[in-house]
Each structure stands twice: as C-alpha cells, then as structure tokens.
Amino acid sequence: MDIDVLGALAVRENGISITPTAPKPRQVLALLALHADQVVPVSALIEELWAGEPPRSARTTLQTYVLQLRALIAGALERGTATGPGPGAGDDDTPTGTAAGTGAGRVVRTAKDILVTLPGGYLLSSGGGTLDVREFDRLAGTGYRAMDAGDFPGAARLLREALALWSGPAFADVQGGIQLDMETRRLEETRLCALDQRIEADLRLGRHRELLAELTVLVTRYRTHENLHGQFMLALHRSGRRGEALDVYQRLRATLVRELGLEPSIALRRLQRSILMAGPESPAEAHAEPGGERLVRV
Numbered sequence: 431m432d433i434d435v436l437g438a439l440a441v442r443e444n445g446i447s448i449t450p451t452a453p454k455p456r457q458v459l460a461l462l463a464l465h466a467d468q469v470v471p472v473s474a475l476i477e478e479l480w481a482g483e484p485p486r487s488a489r490t491t492l493q494t495y496v497l498q499l500r501a502l503i504a505g506a507l508e509r510g511t512a513t514g515p516g517p518g519a520g521d522d523d524t525p526t527g528t529a530a531g532t533g534a535g536r537v538v539r540t541a542k543d544i545l546v547t548l549p550g551g552y553l554l555s556s557g558g559g560t561l562d563v564r565e566f567d568r569l570a571g572t573g574y575r576a577m578d579a580g581d582f583p584g585a586a587r588l589l590r591e592a593l594a595l596w597s598g599p600a601f602a603d604v605q606g607g608i609q610l611d612m613e614t615r616r617l618e619e620t621r622l623c624a625l626d627q628r629i630e631a632d633l634r635l636g637r638h639r640e641l642l643a644e645l646t647v648l649v650t651r652y653r654t655h656e657n658l659h660g661q662f663m664l665a666l667h668r669s670g671r672r673g674e675a676l677d678v679y680q681r682l683r684a685t686l687v688r689e690l691g692l693e694p695s696i697a698l699r700r701l702q703r704s705i706l707m708a709g710p711e712s713p714a715e716a717h718a719e720p721g722g723e724r725l726v727r728v
Contacts, residue, residue, distance in 0.1 A: 431555070432559045432561075435563055436562045436597065439463065441463050444507065448499065450499065456604055457604060457605065457610065458475055466555070467553065467554070469552070470552055475492055479491075480607075503544050566624075573586075573631075592624050629661050638665040639669050642666065645665055649678065653685050654689065654690060656694060659679070659682045660701055662678050667705050679705075
C-alpha cells in the first residue's frame, strides 16, 4: 500500500485508489493512513468524527465506515489480481486470521488483513509500501544530522529532497476534525523546521542571492516567523541590499508589536544592530553559539 498525506490524501493498493469521496469515511482513512501500521483507538476516531458529541450509534456508524473502506480495498485487490477474483470485504467487523497462501508460497492479503480490527481500535497495514510522511521524517532527520556534522551540502540536498515530498498542506482535501487538525498543525511545524534548516544550509553555502525570491514569498506568508525574517535580512545584506534588510526588520517589529504585543527576539535585534554597524558592502556571517541562539558576525 502506498500512502500520501503531505498534500492531497492518496491511498493506493496495487496502484489502485482506495480513497473514498464521502467526507466521514475519508476522515477515518486519513487518520488511519497517517498512523499506518499502528493501532488507532476507536475513541480517537470517534472524537475525530464527532468532536466530543458522538451520537448513540457512533460505534455502529464507525463500523459501517470501516466496512465501506474494506469494500474499496477488496475492489482494488480484485482488480490487481491477474489470476481471478480477489477476496471480499467480509460481512462483519471482526479480526481475521492468517491470510492464505496460493501458488508458490504466495501470500494473498484480504481486505481484513489490510484494515485490521484489533482490541480497542483499528490498524491500516501498509504491507511494506511507501508512506510519504515516514520518508519525510527519515530524510529530514538525516539532514539535521548532516547540519550538526557541518556537512552543509549534504544537509541542503537531503532537506530539499524531504521538502519535495510535500505537494501542498497536509490533508489538503480532507475535512478535518479535532484529531486531524492537530496532526496537520504538527506536520506543518515539522515542514517549517526542515525549511528553516535547509535555508540555513544554503546560507552557509553562500547561496544568498538564490534565496531572495523564495524568502520574499515566505516572509509574506509567515508574517511573524522570526527565523525566516532573519534569514531574509541576512540574504539581503549579503547581496548588498542593506537598506532593504533593515526595512524587513522594521516591518516585522511593527507586525509583532501590533498583533502579538511582542518585541523581536534578542538574536534578531542583535542581527539588526550588526547590519546597522556594518558597511554597505560588508556581508554579515551567521553562526550559532553553544546555546543554539543564532547570532551574526560582521
């Protein structure tokens, strides 16, 4: 099974989509897909679907959605089997036994083997297929380790590969409830962390001019994100655009004060002072001190 959640939801078995169009079953599949190969409690699914106000028939209705998903899985299995009809979705909502083998030891998975009922919840078995969020975590983690080791070319490459897995906001076409909204925010934060570190690696490699267009868009989208604004200031200053770098600081400060009642961080104020004190043609260089606070040296 191949699962994509970093953008539009796409779940495929044998290359055939099993993603339902109805909103509620789609929510159930989205939560199961994000936690593929892990048990998702019935309570979490009910909270996702009905936001703390479940009907009396909540468990029965959830079982109906599970059966609908199994029917889609069974259809994909049948279409993907070249040797005849595949297994059905089953008539009830109970766990299955071991899948039967056919031919030369070939294991046939049934719909119940893929969407499994377990005590207290359900599990979507990926069967060793791909999961974009899992691959993102692997690439991003390797990229962070490369950053820590000072391998900035490797870090930039790995983090760029990780970010390329995103085709839009997570679960972009799913009407999310409490659980999915929380997971979407968490995933967006992981994407922003990877983006921040990839830009940092590119700055270390002297790619400040190449970053200007991207950072122009990012600071407009994330109007209170200090790291992105600091990186934009640094890229502008290194490109000989000192006045524009200082303007970015003033716009950020005005936004923070107006919307959050906060002043910019110490690190960002230090960057602004360094740019003010530097000559127009003297690029600032970013580095980190042991405490992790990003500083500048002129």
